[in-house]
Each structure stands twice: as structure tokens, then as C-alpha cells.
Amino acid sequence: MANPRSTTRAGRSTGAVTLQRVAEHAGVSIATASRVLHGGGSRTVGEELRRRVESAARELGYVSNAPAQALARSATSVVGLIVHDVADPYFAAIAAGAMRAARRQRLMIMIAATFRDPELEIEYVRSLRAQRARALLLAGSGTDDRSLTDRLAAELAGFREDGGRVACIGERGAGPAVPLDHAGGAARAATELWRLGHRRIGVVAGPAELLTVQQRLAGARQALAQLGGELPDSRVVFADFTRAGGREAALELLAREPGLTAVLALNDVMAAGVLAAVQDDLGRAVPGDVSVVGFDDVPFAVDLRPALTTVRLPLEEAGERAVQLVVEEAPADRPPLGVSLVVRDSTGPAPQR
Amino acid sequence: MANPRSTTRAGRSTGAVTLQRVAEHAGVSIATASRVLHGGGSRTVGEELRRRVESAARELGYVSNAPAQALARSATSVVGLIVHDVADPYFAAIAAGAMRAARRQRLMIMIAATFRDPELEIEYVRSLRAQRARALLLAGSGTDDRSLTDRLAAELAGFREDGGRVACIGERGAGPAVPLDHAGGAARAATELWRLGHRRIGVVAGPAELLTVQQRLAGARQALAQLGGELPDSRVVFADFTRAGGREAALELLAREPGLTAVLALNDVMAAGVLAAVQDDLGRAVPGDVSVVGFDDVPFAVDLRPALTTVRLPLEEAGERAVQLVVEEAPADRPPLGVSLVVRDSTGPAPQR
DNA sequence: ACGGTCATGGTAAGCGCTTTCCACGAGGTA
DNA sequence: TACCTCGTGGAAAGCGCTTACCATGACCGT
Structure with a gap:
């Protein structure tokens, strides 16, 4: 006797409507009821009975019990x-x-x-x-x-x-x-900055222990190295992956190396903080004095002022693919999701010295 | 025989580790195992057996089966x-x-x-x-x-x-x-605008059929009426609760009534669109030419330019309370969540004619 | 006419737990 | 000593489904 049955206010014992009850109401076995209501794997049920079961279920307001199904089907x-x-x-x-x-x-x-x-x-x-x-x-x-x-x-x-x-x-x-090409995205961002003439670039990074930030950081570093530039440790500061983190990090970064002409924020919400730090706290112009680029291209990136140049990651599609992957709706060998740089107004040519 | 047992790669039949197996391993009944592992309501289990069960569970790597528990306990x-x-x-x-x-x-x-x-x-x-x-x-x-x-x-x-x-x-x-005081919030926003001297105020609303927008709209309308002003239908336009919706609505609104000195957007993401429309598309100044106020105070509101004046709704707390409410962790009669107006830079005195 | 296939319905054995009883021994009381 | 009450442990009856397996009858080919 595991469970007491519930009772209506009137006192009549009703219990929940179960497959059992639906079956009785329809005058069939519960196996049959199960088959029509939950598609009994490759078994067909006669027209007549099927109809009876269906209307019984409707009349009784049957709702299947997922836990029970889970248990039975594992x-x-x-x-x-x-x-x-x-x-x-x-x-x-x-x-x-x-x-x-x-x-x-x-x-x-x-x-x-x-x-x-x-x-x-x-x-x-x-x-x-x-x-x-x-x-x-x-x-x-x-x-x-x-x-x-x-x-x-x-x-x-x-x-x-x-x-x-x-x-x-x-x-x-x-x-x-x-896969999400964090490194590639960061490389693209760094390259763009380089192309614009920036030679002293800083990065505002998220928590150092996160793989994502390590990958992004490595991507930027490698791209810069390849271009003949560099990204010394003194030019990267780690902070929380938040707006406040970005702001503090930017302040520290610019205090450490006032000569920086560009900063790469490792995600957009940090970039928002960077923008605030540079423009509001430091009173410097973006991109006039310093260019900033973000990462992720979240929806509000376009509403930042100046509108944020950032690396677009197809996040929503990634989420979609992930579930497709686990339910193998899709072939496993689809082309990887591409990252791209979306250039807006927060980047510009490096200021002449 | 509902389910085939799973098998290791080596071919040895293992099956999942169930309470049954844990009990066997510990040399107790499954009732006892259940009681120690899942806190068997008001029943205590002896020190010795309890320890045996616990270590058996650990050794076997037991993980309870939630669907089965759900079924048994309903x-x-x-x-x-x-x-x-x-x-x-x-x-x-x-x-x-x-x-x-x-x-x-x-x-x-x-x-x-x-x-x-x-x-x-x-x-x-x-x-x-x-x-x-x-x-x-x-x-x-x-x-x-x-x-x-x-x-x-x-x-x-x-x-x-x-x-x-x-x-x-x-x-x-x-x-x-x-409860979320949508009407009160809107009233507060409208009142602030009125206080700043705005007399011709427009509103950019979300889908008309949503109760939320109806309430917010009503709140604004009533406050204005009380103040001696008005909010004719011609000054409210409905659109999607999105940035694009806000932008289009703002454009239409200002085309219809170029003399508006303020617009109230019924949520922040629409407000972002309004800001874009007014400043970028129309080339008008905010708040110099037109003031705009949003609703919700989402995190990015502060990063909009100008920083958005908006109605703060304690959303996160609301979510928290909702679950407390359904699990009755909290008394049902807590004071309602307060809304407040957070004034930032997107509002200012109405321009002199 | 007979064995063989199908199509279709039912029976019942689980799925992995929880919880109600029941049993039993230890201590307490009269 | 007889009678209770506790404190603990186990047996077993479900919880609401799914599904292998069996039974039955219709239909077919030979």
C-alpha cells in the first residue's frame, strides 16, 4: 500500500485517472489502452477499440504518468x-x-x-x-x-x-x-586590431582557470605573435566574467600600461564594463583614443555606445546542435560552426602618436 | 520482462546498480537500504547497518532512480x-x-x-x-x-x-x-516625465493582447489623467516585445506625432530600439529633444547610451519567491515586491518650445 | 481439409522504489 | 511473572506503466 488515494471534496474516492481506469472505461485491457495511447511499438490496434480508448481517455481527462513510463521503459x-x-x-x-x-x-x-x-x-x-x-x-x-x-x-x-x-x-x-572556435575568434579579433595599426593591445580576460578564457587568450596571443607583435603578461588582466569585472580590469590595465591603444575583452559583458571604464571613468574616447572589441556578440552588443565590434559566436545554433547531437537527429559530421568578426563602431585606426 | 539488462563491453551482465544490489552487498533488506539512503520517514536504522549500507552504496556507485522514487512516493x-x-x-x-x-x-x-x-x-x-x-x-x-x-x-x-x-x-x-506592480511602475514613470515638464508623451507598447502590457499601459494612462494630462490612443503604438519592435514603433510614433517630447517604452529591450530610432534614425538628441524611459531595469539598461531611466522590477527576487511560494518555505503574507524608478540619463526636462 | 501466416487482443511479469505491517527482543512497570 | 511499549529489521504489496508471450480467428495456398 504505497499511496493513499486522493479524494474529492465530496468525499468520493476518485484516485487519479490511470491507464487502468481508461482501459476499464473503454472495456479493453490495459495493454491495448497503452498501445493506443502511447504508440505501442509496431503493434496496431483495431479501428473500433482505438476509437473507444481514445474517447475514454478524453472523457476521463487522462494524462500519462511520465515517471511510471520512465520506469517501465527505462x-x-x-x-x-x-x-x-x-x-x-x-x-x-x-x-x-x-x-x-x-x-x-x-x-x-x-x-x-x-x-x-x-x-x-x-x-x-x-x-x-x-x-x-x-x-x-x-x-x-x-x-x-x-x-x-x-x-x-x-x-x-x-x-x-x-x-x-x-x-x-x-x-x-x-x-x-x-566545437566553438574560441581561439580562432580571438585570433580574428587580434588580427583586425593589428590591421588597424594597433601595436599595443591589452586584454581583459575572465577567470584564468576557465578553459574558454585560456583558449581565447591563446588565440589572441598566437595571432599577435604571428603578426610580429606580442602580448606580454603585463597586458592581460583576469577578472570576473561580469560587467564589474570588465570595468575594474580595464582600469587596472590602463593604469599599468597607459599607452595601450586597444583592448580586447574576452566577452561582451566585460566589454560593456570596459567601455564604461574607458569612457566614463577615464574620459577617453572610443575608438578615438582606444579601440575595444568584445566577444560573443550577445544581443545588446549593438546597443552599446559605441556599438561594439565583437566576435560572433553562433550560440543559439550551438545549443540547437547539441541537442540534435545527443538525439542523433543529425549526422555527426556537420561542418563546424563558424565564428566571424562583426565590425561596428568601437574599433578604429590606432591614434597617431 | 520489461527490460533487457545492459551489459559491459566485456560481456558480463552487470545491470544498473539498484537499491536491491546495494542491499545484497550490505547484507540487509532493501527496506533497510531504502531507509538509510533515502531517509525513511521517521524510522531509524542501527549504527552498524547504516554504515554497511552507506559503504556498499559508495562502493557500488549507487545512484538513486528518481522516476522509480517518484512512482513509489507519487x-x-x-x-x-x-x-x-x-x-x-x-x-x-x-x-x-x-x-x-x-x-x-x-x-x-x-x-x-x-x-x-x-x-x-x-x-x-x-x-x-x-x-x-x-x-x-x-x-x-x-x-x-x-x-x-x-x-x-x-x-x-x-x-x-x-x-x-x-x-x-x-x-x-x-x-x-x-504580484508585480506593473501599473504602479508605469504610473511612476509617467509621473516623473510629467514632473520634468513633458506634456506630450507617447508610449511604445508590446503586443496588445498581453495582460502585462495592458496593465502597464493602464497605469501610465491613469497617472497621466490624474495629473491633468492625457494619453490618447494615437500616442501609443503596439509592436513586438523586441528591439526591432521598439524601433519600428518609435519611428511610427514620432512620424504620427512629431511633437512628442518623451516616450515610455514598455520594456527595456524595446527601449533599446527606441533609443536607436530616435538617435540614429531620426538624429534627435536624448534627452535633449526627447526623453525615453524603459521598463524592467534589465542588466544592460545601464549600458545603453544615454543610460536608460527605467522602472525597476525585482525580477530575480520574484523568481525566488515563486518557488518559495509553491514549496511553502515562506509565509504567504510577505510584503509585495516593490517597484521603483531608477533615474539615469535618458530623461531630462522637456525642451522649451 | 489442413498446416501456416497474420493481425489483433489479453495476461502477467516486471521496472526500482516506498511504506505498511508484522516479528522479535530488550527494557520498564505493576 | 505477565503485560506493555519501544526500537529495529524484514516481507511484501503496491505505484502506473510496457512488452514478451500466448491465444484466437481469419485468411491462404496447396
């Missing part, structure tokens, strides 16, 4: 999505793409925000494992902390063993991934 | 959140708040984006019903379409009958709600 239709922070436009875009795809696949997506706590991330993949999610989408880059990464990997391995699929958005070494 | 720990669009900062903020609270409650949140399709919304509450979600959070306002609203209400009633709780963010007439 498969669910939920996919988990783990992000750092839903309110960050970067992740919001990915989530939006994932939802769009999920809708097509009739999947439900369960989302978890780690608030950048790796510990919590591990805890969430465990929860999603318990939920028997059909797949797991990891957005948001990992860190370079070995022990954390290993524990995460173990949990993911377990998830896979239970038959779950996992996809990472942005490389992370864990399973099939939707 | 209760889950997932709460559904239905929004229009996760990428919209308004909803993203609500979602972030909800996630924060969910984490404290050890709940998982399942999110669904309707992309503003009421049909889809109904479909999603049905899915969430099937999932046996413990509660449902409806963010995003409803429409005034009677038939749609009724169908939604029916579905929600069913959800409640099954024991689910539902909370709306922003009034919607469906169950306990986290």
Missing part, C-alpha cells in the same frame, strides 16, 4: 542542460537554442545553474543522472583544476554507462562536442 | 517553469532567481519556452503535468484571449487536482501569485 524524454548562469546572455542564448530543438524532438529540458561553482556542477550531473535524463548538455567551460575535472569526468562516465549521452558546448574533452 | 522534486523566451533578459532574470531558490530546496527545475505561442504553453503545462512536477511557475503574462485562457485554466485545474501547486509571476488569476 528511458525518459528529458535532457539536462548545465550552465553557469541562465541570466548571462551567453548561456541564455545557448539555452534558447536548446529549447527550440527540444521542442521539435518533444523533449523536456531540465536546466541547472551552477553559479560557477564546480562542486555544484558535479552535484547537478549526479541529480540529472538520478533523473535518468536521456542526455546531458554541458555548456560553460570547465576549469583546469585537475581534481575537480576528474571527479566530473567520473560522474559523466557513470552517466554514460547508464546509457545517457553527453555533449559539451565548446570543447571540454568529455564526449561528442559542439 | 511525488517528484521537479518544478516546472514556463517562460516565453529564456533569451529575453526579463525571463532570464526570473529563471535565475528560481534556480537559486531551487538549489536551496534541492529541487530541479524543468524549463519550457513557449516562444510566445499560447498553444505551446498549454501543451507544456500538460507535459509538466505528465512529469508530475511538484509545482508549476508561470512567468510571462497571459493574453486576453478568452478561449485560450480557459483551456489553460482547465489544464492548470487538472494539475492542481493532481496535487500540484501553481504560482504565477505577475498576476494572472491562476492561483497564488507573486
